[in-house]
Amino acid sequence: MKILITGSNGMLGYDLKEVLSGKHELILTTSKTLDITDKNHTLEFILSQKPDIVINSAAYTDVDGCEENKQHAHSVNAQGVKNLALACKQSGSVLVHISTDYVFNGKNDRPWVEDDKTGPISVYGKTKLEGEQAIKEILDEYFIIRTAWLYGVNGRNFPKTMLELAKNHSEITVVYDEVGSPTYTLDLARAIGELIETDFYGVYHLTNSGSCSWCEFARYIFEVADVDVNVVPVTAKQFARPAPRPSYSVLENKNWADKGFKPLRNYKDAISEYIELIDF
Numbered sequence: 001m002k003i004l005i006t007g008s009n010g011m012l013g014y015d016l017k018e019v020l021s022g023k024h025e026l027i028l029t030t031s032k033t034l035d036i037t038d039k040n041h042t043l044e045f046i047l048s049q050k051p052d053i054v055i056n057s058a059a060y061t062d063v064d065g066c067e068e069n070k071q072h073a074h075s076v077n078a079q080g081v082k083n084l085a086l087a088c089k090q091s092g093s094v095l096v097h098i099s100t101d102y103v104f105n106g107k108n109d110r111p112w113v114e115d116d117k118t119g120p121i122s123v124y125g126k127t128k129l130e131g132e133q134a135i136k137e138i139l140d141e142y143f144i145i146r147t148a149w150l151y152g153v154n155g156r157n158f159p160k161t162m163l164e165l166a167k168n169h170s171e172i173t174v175v176y177d178e179v180g181s182p183t184y185t186l187d188l189a190r191a192i193g194e195l196i197e198t199d200f201y202g203v204y205h206l207t208n209s210g211s212c213s214w215c216e217f218a219r220y221i222f223e224v225a226d227v228d229v230n231v232v233p234v235t236a237k238q239f240a241r242p243a244p245r246p247s248y249s250v251l252e253n254k255n256w257a258d259k260g261f262k263p264l265r266n267y268k269d270a271i272s273e274y275i276e277l278i279d280f
């Protein structure tokens with residue numbers, strides 16, 4: 001298939017290239033070659049390329065930055081996604097869009113399923129939800145994939161930050177009252193590769209299996225990496241950041257399982273493989 005990837009220099013974009021390049025013809029775009037906030041160019045570009053599939057891995061992902069730069073967040077995460085949906089409608093392309101656990105408010109005592117009520121509590125979450133809504137209004141053939149707590153070889157992320165901090169600190173404070181599912185972008189890219197072979201359109205939750213708090217995740221990272229550091233648990237309130245985060249954002253991969261796909265491996269197996277791969 002002919003697949004156009006937006007944000008291909010990003011963390012997920014990098015692994016999408018790795019996973020899909022052997023099997024598909026890829027059109028790789030970046031914010032320089034395809035700025036999704038530019039409606040006319042987005043329409044022209046996609047209509048001229050006529051891809052079978054557009055995978056949107058572009059987003060303004062700085063969750064705290066979104067609180068300050070609301071307009072930019074809206075323009076990339078909501079308007080940019082709408083531009084892509086309009087372009088896909090005209091070119092007859094299927095849109096695969098990556099969304100987030102931050103569309104939920106975090107107040108739940110069981111993992112979130114795809115049709116649970118959304119209620120974002122940050123600008124990032126609100127603008128990502130607007131992007132989802134635009135797709136649902138414009139298109140019939142789409143995959144909206146909500147994922148969470150991503151890390152990968154190409155980009156800044158929690159595991160790399162922890163290992164970096166441990167070089168100069170014997171003690172690190174980490175939040176213990178936010179729980180989610182850390183997800184390896186390579187596993188997510190492989191799952192997307194499977195999903196696009198089908199016409200099972202709809203909304204999917206896709207994360208590695210299992211869940212933990214940031215604090216537990218940090219401790220596990222240091223255990224696997226054999227790094228001796230004292231992890232001190234703190235509350236999200238103590239570790240003040242500009243954007244509020246959902247306290248519980250575990251996503252049940254229900255639709256994925258209902259369609260007969262195999263669950264993604266446990267986050268502990270994924271992070272162990274990842275730590276073997278990176279230099280720290």
Ligand SMILES: NC(=O)c1ccc[n+]([C@@H]2O[C@H](COP(=O)([O-])OP(=O)(O)OC[C@H]3O[C@@H](n4cnc5c(N)ncnc54)[C@H](OP(=O)(O)O)[C@@H]3O)[C@@H](O)[C@H]2O)c1
Pocket residue numbers: 006007008009010011012013030031032034035036037056057058059060061076080098099100101128147148149150151155
């Ligand atoms: N990271 C997470 O923990 C996480 C969790 C849940 C969901 N997600 C979602 O997963 C997807 C991938 O995330 P990621 O962590 O791989 O993101 P990332 O590493 O920040 O990459 C995002 C890419 O988007 C590009 N971009 C930004 N503005 C653009 C624009 N106007 N036009 C075209 N491209 C633009 C950036 O390109 P430039 O660098 O050239 O500007 C960047 O390469 C996103 O949709 C994100 O919302 C991420």
